[in-house]
Amino acid sequence: MKTEMIALAGDVPGNSIELRVLRFEGRNEKAPSAYLQSSLHGSELPGQAALHFLIPMLEKAEKEGRVAGKITVVPQANPLGSAQWLAHQHLGRFEFFSNVNFNRSFPLLETFDTSKLPEIDAPKSLAERLKAQLLRLALPHEIVLDLHCDDESESYLYIHKAFLPEMYDLASALGSTAVLSWDSTADAAFEEACAHPVLHLPEEQRKARAVTTVEFRGLNDVDVETGRSDAEGLYRFLVHRGVISDSSIELKVDFNGPVTPLENVEMIRAPQGGMILFHVDIGDEVEAGAKLATVVTVPGDPNGDVTLTAPQAGRILTRRSHRYTRRGDDLLKLLGAKRSDSARPGSLEA
Numbered sequence: 001m002k003t004e005m006i007a008l009a010g011d012v013p014g015n016s017i018e019l020r021v022l023r024f025e026g027r028n029e030k031a032p033s034a035y036l037q038s039s040l041h042g043s044e045l046p047g048q049a050a051l052h053f054l055i056p057m058l059e060k061a062e063k064e065g066r067v068a069g070k071i072t073v074v075p076q077a078n079p080l081g082s083a084q085w086l087a088h089q090h091l092g093r094f095e096f097f098s099n100v101n102f103n104r105s106f107p108l109l110e111t112f113d114t115s116k117l118p119e120i121d122a123p124k125s126l127a128e129r130l131k132a133q134l135l136r137l138a139l140p141h142e143i144v145l146d147l148h149c150d151d152e153s154e155s156y157l158y159i160h161k162a163f164l165p166e167m168y169d170l171a172s173a174l175g176s177t178a179v180l181s182w183d184s185t186a187d188a189a190f191e192e193a194c195a196h197p198v199l200h201l202p203e204e205q206r207k208a209r210a211v212t213t214v215e216f217r218g219l220n221d222v223d224v225e226t227g228r229s230d231a232e233g234l235y236r237f238l239v240h241r242g243v244i245s246d247s248s249i250e251l252k253v254d255f256n257g258p259v260t261p262l263e264n265v266e267m268i269r270a271p272q273g274g275m276i277l278f279h280v281d282i283g284d285e286v287e288a289g290a291k292l293a294t295v296v297t298v299p300g301d302p303n304g305d306v307t308l309t310a311p312q313a314g315r316i317l318t319r320r321s322h323r324y325t326r327r328g329d330d331l332l333k334l335l336g337a338k339r340s341d342s343a344r345p346g347s348l349e350a
């Protein structure tokens with residue numbers, strides 16, 4: 001394994017960040033290559049925990065001559081966001097200066113030629129240069145896994161419709177309970193930027209590829225056991241795709257969870273601000289009309305309670321981890337079987 005430190009100058013003198021990039025050279029040029037990154041949203045750590053346990057497994061495979069395809073790993077993809085603290089709280093989703101989500105506004109390229117991306121010393125903000133650098137690292141790989149997490153959540157995947165059903169192998173390897181399928185969000189998340197040039201390839205070349213945002217459960221699902229088992233899941237997938245050779249691993253592709261287009265996801269939002277009392281937990285299956293959450297707007301007065309119900313039957317995929325909400329904020333995601341009346345274009349979340 002080779003460790004490369006890529007320094008990016010800050011936007012004012014005396015500041016810089018370092019991107020730590022781990023590289024494993026593949027022994028077989030024909031084997032698919034893989035790129036894995038974690039924590040693009042600063043403090044989303046389940047993916048980082050998985051990589052913490054995966055990297056020694058990759059090193060062992062390398063020592064034993066079993067790394068077939070090139071592998072690049074960036075365990076902390078966003079040192080800028082990782083350093084954003086305010087009033088003792090970490091805030092890693094939006095860049096402080098621009099308020100732009102770190103996982104939006106990536107450049108969308110028509111081909112794999114990255115020569116037009118802003119150079120590392122371009123007269124551009126650090127956030128833009130960092131995004132360009134991450135794309136330069138990821139795009140030469142056939143497999144790109146961007147590891148995130150939700151608030152309180154089951155383990156699920158975002159996958160472009162063009163990669164289905166081939167990518168059920170990843171869902172099976174990771175034990176994902178659901179897939180959210182999309183075709184265009186126009187918000188240019190990292191996943192979309194990595195998928196964009198792939199979608200211009202002929203279908204048979206596309207099939208061998210995999211691009212995804214992995215949502216490894218919730219923010220607090222960070223522990224030894226989960227990290228280890230997620231690392232094993234990633235390893236199983238890499239073996240299944242031929243990036244690593246390991247005859248002891250056999251993957252059964254048996255994913256049979258819901259595959260829900262984004263427009264079928266009911267984003268339940270708070271009609272008023274207040275205290276959230278959830279009636280359902282993640283993984284629950286509910287009928288249409290079932291109580292989902294009550295927003296208490298006048299504590300002590302039940303007349304101030306606003307109870308939200310399920311617009312259609314489905315599965316509760318995620319809940320917010322906080323219990324105090326603002327008007328209009330997301331409360332939970334319900335996976336429906338039909339289009340949501342409140343579906344809107346773009347990503348599900350800001």
Ligand SMILES: [Zn+2]
Nearest residue numbers: 041044148149
């Ligand atoms: Zn994220």
